[in-house]
Amino acid sequence: MDTGHITDVWDRVFGIQPDPPPWLVVVTAVVALAVITPYRAWRLSRNAITIAHEGGHGLVALLSGRRLSGIRLHSDTSGLTVSRGKPTGLGMILTAAAGYVTPSLLGLLGAWLLASGHITALLWGATALLAAMLLMIRNAYGVLTVVLAGAAFFLVSWLTAPEVQAAFAYAVVWFLLLGGVRPPFELQGKRRRGRAGDSDPDQLARLTRVPAAVWLGLFHVVTLCSLAGGGRWLLDV
Template sequence: MDNASITDVWDRVVGSQPDPEQWLVIATGLVALLAVVPHGVWRVSRNAVTIAHEGGHGLIALLSGRRLDGIRLHSDTSGLTVSRGKPHGIGMVLTAAAGYTAPPLLGLGGAWLLAAHHITALLWGATVLLVAMLVMIRNAYGVLTVFLAGGAFLLVSWLTGPEVQAAFAYTVVWFLLLGGVRPVFELQGRRRRERAHGRRFGLPSGDWGGRAPDSDADQLARLTHAPAALWLFLFHAVALCSLIGGGRWLLGL
C-alpha cells in the first residue's frame, strides 16, 4: 500500500460523513427496540451486551493496573472476566463497577461520534476494540461470538456505502443505549426473587437479603460496605441518563 492509499484510508476513517435522514434514525431506533424488548429475541441479542459488559470489566482492569487473565463468554449470555491484583481497593471497585455501566457508556460515546458525523470512525474504532478483546477470549464460543461481531463491523465499514454504514452504526448505538437498561432491571428482579425465596423458606434475612451473591452489585457491596441497592441505583442512573443523553444526540435535539 503506497502513501496515497494510506492517506485515503486515514481520511476516510477520521473524516466526517453526512447525517442520515431523520426517518432512518428513527427506524434504526425501532429496530434496536425490537431487539431488546421481545424476550425470545433478547435471549440472542443479549450476547452483544455481554461482549460490551465483559469488555468493560477487562478494559478497566487493565487501566487500573490489574493483570487480565482472560474473558469467557457463554451461550446462555453470561460471561466471566478474570483479573489478578489486590482483592480490594479502587482498582477492584472500578473493575467490578465497569460491567453494567460499559454498554450504556459505549452507546453514549457512540452517539457523540455520530452526532459529530464520524460514522466510519465509530465502525473502525469498534472493530479495533473487538480485535483487542479477541486476544483475551479463553473459550470457543467467546471466540466465535467476538469474531463474528468484529467481522460484521469490518465488512460494513470496508465494503458498504454511506447509507448502509449509517444504518448499521445507528442501530448498534441505539441497541447499546437501550440494551444497557434491561440487564439492570433483570439483576434487580433476580435479587427480588431470591429475597422472596428466602422469606418463603424462612431463612434469616442476613442469609438472603435479596442478594445474587455473584452479581456485580453484591461484589461491590462487599468491597465497599455500601448497600448493593446503592450500586443498583448507580447502574440504573448511568443507563437511563446515557439513554436520554444519547437519544437526544442521535435525534439531533
C-alpha cells in the same frame, strides 16, 4: 505503500460523513427496540451486551493496574472476566463497577461520534476494540461471538455504501443505549427472588460496605441518563 492510498484510507476513516435522513434515525431506533423487547429476540441479542459488559470489566482492570487473566462468554449470555491483583482497593472496585454501565457508556460515546459525523471512525473503532478483546477470550463460544461481531463491523465499514454504514452504526448505538438499560432491571428482579447473591452489586457491597441496592441504583442512573443524553444527540433535539 503508496502514500496517496494511505491518505485515502485516513480520510475515509476519520473524515466526516453527512448526517443520515431523520427517518433512518427513527427506524434504526425502532429496529433496536424490536430486538431488545421480545424475550426470544433478547435472548440472542443480549450476547452483544455481554461482550460489552465483560469487555468493560477487562478494560478497566487493565487501566487500573490489574493483570487480566482472561474472559469467557457463554451461550446463556452470561460471562466471566478474571483479573489478578489486590482483592480490595480502588482498582478492584472500579473493575467490578464497570460491567453494567459499559454498554450504555459505549452507546453514549457512539452517539457523540455519530452526532459529530464520524460514522466510519465508529465502525473501525469498534472493530479494533473487538480485535483487542479477542486476544483475551478463553473459550470457543466467546471466540466465535467476538469474531462474528468484529467481522460484521469490518465488512460493513469496508464494503458497503455510506447509507448502509450509517444505518448499521445508528442501529448499533441505539441497541447499546436501549439494551444497556435492561440488564440492571433483570438483575434487580433476580436479586428480589434471591437468585443473584454474587452479582456485581453484591461484590461491590462487600468491597465498599455500601449496600448493593445503592450500587444497583447507580447502574440505573448511569444507563438511563446515557439513554437520555445519547438519544438527544442521535435525534438532534
